[in-house]
Amino acid sequence: xxxxxxxxxxxxxxxxxxxxxxxxxxxxxxxxxxxxxxxxxxxxxxxxxxxxxxxxxxxxxxxxxxxxxxxxxxxxxxxxxxxxxxxxxxxxxxxxxxxxx
Amino acid sequence: xxxxxxxxxxxxxxxxxxxxxxxxxxxxxxxxxxxxxxxxxxxxxxxxxxxxxxxxxxxxxxxxxxxxxxxxxxxxxxxxxxxxxxxxxxxxxxxxxxxxxxxxxxxxxxxxxxxxxxxxxxxxxxxxxxxxxxxxxxxxxxxxxxxxxxxxxxxxxxxxxxxxxxxxxxxxxxxxxxxxxxxxxxxxxxxxxxxxxxxxxxxxxxxxxxxxxxxxxxxxxxxxxxxxxxxxxxxxxxxxxxxxxxxxxxxxxxxxxxxxxxxxxxxxxxxxxxxxxxxxxxxxxxxxxxxxxxxxxxxxxxxxxxxxxxxxxxxxxxxxxxxxxxxxxxxxxxxxxxxxxxxxxxxxxxxxxxxxxxxxxxxxxxxxx
Ligand SMILES: Cc1cc2nc3c(=O)[nH]c(=O)nc-3n(C[C@H](O)[C@H](O)[C@H](O)COP(=O)(O)OP(=O)(O)OC[C@H]3O[C@@H](n4cnc5c(N)ncnc54)[C@H](O)[C@@H]3O)c2cc1C
Numbered sequence: 067x068x069x070x071x072x073x074x075x076x077x078x079x080x081x082x083x084x085x086x087x088x089x090x091x092x093x094x095x096x097x098x099x100x101x102x103x104x105x106x107x108x109x110x111x112x113x114x115x116x117x118x119x120x121x122x123x124x125x126x127x128x129x130x131x132x133x134x135x136x137x138x139x140x141x142x143x144x145x146x147x148x149x150x151x152x153x154x155x156x157x158x159x160x161x162x163x164x165x166x167x
Numbered sequence: 168x169x170x171x172x173x174x175x176x177x178x179x180x181x182x183x184x185x186x187x188x189x190x191x192x193x194x195x196x197x198x199x200x201x202x203x204x205x206x207x208x209x210x211x212x213x214x215x216x217x218x219x220x221x222x223x224x225x226x227x228x229x230x231x232x233x234x235x236x237x238x239x240x241x242x243x244x245x246x247x248x249x250x251x252x253x254x255x256x257x258x259x260x261x262x263x264x265x266x267x268x269x270x271x272x273x274x275x276x277x278x279x280x281x282x283x284x285x286x287x288x289x290x291x292x293x294x295x296x297x298x299x300x301x302x303x304x305x306x307x308x309x310x311x312x313x314x315x316x317x318x319x320x321x322x323x324x325x326x327x328x329x330x331x332x333x334x335x336x337x338x339x340x341x342x343x344x345x346x347x348x349x350x351x352x353x354x355x356x357x358x359x360x361x362x363x364x365x366x367x368x369x370x371x372x373x374x375x376x377x378x379x380x381x382x383x384x385x386x387x388x389x390x391x392x393x394x395x396x397x398x399x400x401x402x403x404x405x406x407x408x409x410x411x412x413x414x415x416x417x418x419x420x421x422x423x424x425x426x427x428x429x430x431x432x433x434x435x436x437x438x439x440x441x442x443x444x445x446x447x448x449x450x451x452x453x454x455x456x457x458x459x460x461x462x463x464x465x466x467x468x469x470x471x472x473x474x475x476x477x478x479x480x481x482x483x484x485x486x487x488x489x490x491x492x493x494x495x496x497x498x499x500x501x502x503x504x505x506x507x508x509x510x511x512x513x514x515x516x517x518x519x520x521x522x523x524x525x526x527x528x529x530x531x532x533x534x535x536x
Contacts, residue, residue, distance in 0.1 A: 067317075068313055068315070069309060069314065069339050072313070072338060074338065077313035105308060106312075110297040110298055110384045111384055112297070121296065121382075121384065123300075124297070124300060124308075127300070127304035127308060128304070129201060
């Protein structure tokens with residue numbers, strides 16, 4: 067779901083990198099957030115709420131709301147809407163509040 | 168502990184203008200922003216701005232940000248720290264922030280808080296489904312990263328942001344099924360409304376969302392007509408086949424840092440919620456802490472810029488820096504604010520602000536010099 071032709075904006079995309087989401091290989095561009103790359107790949111459900119297990123997605127996209135917390139390279143509760151993609155990142159859906167240690 | 172003269176928190180239009188003004192008077196300024204790109208809300212705005220020439224009207228939002236950043240680039244006494252989130256302002260004036268996974272402490276002599284605003288949410292069944300976003304998130308995805316949020320959108324709110332983001336969605340090749348607005352009239356400018364209407368988007372006033380549906384993510388939504396008490400009328404439901412709901416029902420000041428610093432706050436409906444009391448130099452009730460832009464009351468980029476210049480000038484004056492014609496400059500800025508705050512909306516904002524204004528002892532203010 068990437069935009070390639072836009073009447074005003076010109077998206078200068080940087081180097082293509084690959085990372086994994088729940089063991090699936092996903093592509094993204096350097097400089098964009100993990101959330102943007104996942105969205106571009108059509109992945110909208112990022113986690114589940116810890117009590118009622120309701121699906122959670124992106125809401126504010128600027129690091130305010132904590133709706134997008136995921137596990138990145140083993141670290142829990144990363145706000146992927148403000149964390150950039152990098153080659154080889156291992157991203158997982160996090161269960162509950164995540165393992166802090 | 169890093170010593171700093173003037174710390175500007177937030178590099179949106181307000182913060183950037185505060186830095187420019189304070190630096191022009193000779194003080195050393197550090198701007199910190201949690202983002203990698205400075206400009207705040209401006210960087211997502213592809214439309215040409217209203218206002219007057221002094222606030223770069225008829226220039227596209229992201230171009231305004233670049234003009235300000237170019238100016239700052241040429242100034243030797245302004246430093247910028249990107250990807251730095253301010254976490255706290257303590258009573259002794261120490262500010263802590265997170266930068267590159269490190270915890271940093273700063274001791275500024277004066278602070279300008281220009282953190283902007285955050286979006287309000289709306290209560291309705293299943294409002295937590297993935298695919299339901301704040302309008303700002305949709306803008307970030309499509310205008311910063313070139314990624315579509317989905318294919319068919321229901322926009323909630325026909326204020327300027329709702330109208331403009333609808334237009335931006337169409338520009339990005341996304342279908343906007345409808346814009347619903349609970350009020351009986353459209354809140355935004357008519358030019359924006361006509362533009363989206365011409366592109367075939369219905370604007371339904373007196374309507375709101377009833378419920379969202381979906382299992383893993385949003386699949387559809389029901390809207391319904393509201394009675395005069397803003398309650399839904401059974402039997403008027405319409406089902407819309409949408410995979411995106413965009414909520415644009417207003418902003419409220421991002422004021423946590425001000426609360427924590429001990430600023431006196433007041434609830435002013437017209438300004439979007441709790442806002443700091445201040446004097447006309449934008450000096451808050453905490454000595455040496457100045458405020459500007461949406462965090463001081465939700466308005467527009469044009470007024471945020473003017474407030475930024477005032478707050479920057481006041482902070483520099485507070486530290487003893489001078490401008491030979493400071494009084495005149497301040498007068499001009501105050502006049503600019505006045506002319507921006509005309510019309511019915513401006514009237515409301517002026518009324519709100521008049522309930523907020525306090526006086527500081529003249530000794531540390533622009534007026535004394
Ligand atoms: C769709 C849309 C259309 C608009 N159209 C117009 C228009 O036509 N004309 C007009 O005048 N205005 C318009 N506006 C309004 C305008 O964009 C805002 O009023 C303006 O950007 C407010 O400026 P600001 O500097 O106060 O805040 P912002 O632009 O929100 O900037 C705040 C900055 O502070 C940073 N920040 C926040 N908290 C922290 C922290 N703890 N640590 C570090 N950094 C932090 C943020 O990352 C951000 O960069 C529009 C807004 C939107 C959303």
